[in-house]
Amino acid sequence: MDEAASDHTVGGSTAVNVKLDALGAAAPAGDGAEGSAEPIVEFRDVHFYYGSFRAVKDINIVVEPRKITALIGPSGCGKSTLLRTINRMNDLIPGTRVEGEIRYHQANLYEKSVDPVEVRRRIGMVFQKPNPFPKSIYDNVAFGPRVTGFKGNLDELVEGSLKRAALWNDVKDKLKQSGLALSGGQQQRLCIARAIATEPDVILMDEPCSALDPRSTLQIEDLMAELKQNFTIIIVTHNMQQAARASDRTVFMNMDDDRAGYVVEQSDTMEIFTNPKNQLTEDYVSGRFG
């Protein structure tokens, strides 16, 4: 799969896309009630291949809605690869292949009829190094809504997204300034605002704080705690203290001898860090390796 998208219609009409639309309408992002027990993202017996190399194997993960789930593990164990399968970003790399099912609201994301572009509108992503567009702050946030055919009040949407990303007060007087003129922490918050502007219900974060200073890191963690009222967050992090501080659930992955990553243990964060069931988990969280 190396097509980001061929021509697609906005709000695709295929069965799976209709189902995605309906689910998006039925579970509005503003719903503050306790999330249902039904997992919002689920991996079932997933294997992922770069060509003939199997990067992750036997993945079974359950992600609960409106919680922060952290993926931790040593370098190279496939955390980022796994994260990028959720919003089909790996489709951009030629020769990649998914086996098994990755479900979003019970719908298999890798069915033939699913349009990756529609998936990415509902599952947003924040990258490791802040990468705002070389456009104004306003246009950065407005980009997602514009390309998805948003017809409502764009000014309101931009303001709302920037407020939710805790950036509005810093930039409300300079929306026309280039997004690149902000500091690192501000740029990353701009990227978060950009990701939530399309009103997804899941936000994927790939080591979002690794390029930031400690103060900005804590600001972003506070932001995540606020965001989880309305969004489900899945974060990959190298920083164990961050996982312990900020997440509700933790998935610990490790690399096997065949260099494929697998899930060692997944549980509530408190359990993983204070009472791990697997010896490897205990070794990792106490810093003996990784």
Added chain:
Amino acid sequence: MAVGSPAASQVLVRRTLSRGGFDWRSAAFSAFLLFCLVFALAVIAVLIAQVTIRGMPVLTDRGADFLTSNLSTRAGTAGVGQGIFGSLFIALFVIILAIPIGVMTAIYLEEYAPDNRLTRFIAINIRNLAGVPSVVYGLLGLAVFVPVTRVIESVIFPDLDGTGRSIVAASITLSALVLPIVIITASESIRAVPGTIREAGYGAGASRWQVTRSLVLPSAIPGILTGTILSVSRALGETAPLIIIGVSYNFFSTGNRGTLEGLFGPYTALPAIVYGWASNPELDFRELTAAAIVVLLAVTLFANAVAILLRNRYEIKW
């Protein structure tokens, strides 16, 4: 001063920090670089100065008359008016035809085409085409574009009986000549757009066309404009293809053709005028040639300046 006192150590440090002796090698290298720069500038300066001095009398005596008069075998009345029209027409034609096709090709090669042997083969061949001598393009023009133009002419103007050796044929030929340059420079500026920008665009839910149009192209515009500058300059200066297709540098009559029909008839352009007048043994034509060169340089520099201004205006600082 006692050894070990602050004053003594200050002297010691200063002595170790200061340079011992004069660095001849660095100085010589800097001087050599400067000499090369001066030499290059001097060559250009001598060329321009010589041409300007020799051509000045014509420009000052006849001024606007020289710029608007037609070609003639008499030095006193010959002018570059038709040449200016011809060169500007060629420049406009190249911009309208070669730039869009070249940019679209570059977009396809960089963003849409799969990375396989066929694509690489095509890319290599485009690079080779950029190096083909311009006289060969002239032969291509004579063999293909001239008959095509003749056919077009016979369809639009059935009563005319032209040879096809016209400015239309020449413009198509020169567009083909600069097309590889446009493709290569556009490809390189598209490639220079960071992958993280594309990734962010896809992550926000954009399709490939939206990423290309809203993110990649705007960032690649400065490079594409540079390619435009290069190709227009090249087209304005090429003489060999014009000569092979058939260009006039002495008096020519368009007969009873109107403006549009005249595009399919005899024509001229500035570099061809320079070539023709330079071959003329009459003494007066030496000054005329110099004056024509000055005009050609002025037109080329003007086109370059416009494009550079546009490029600077749209430059994005990463």
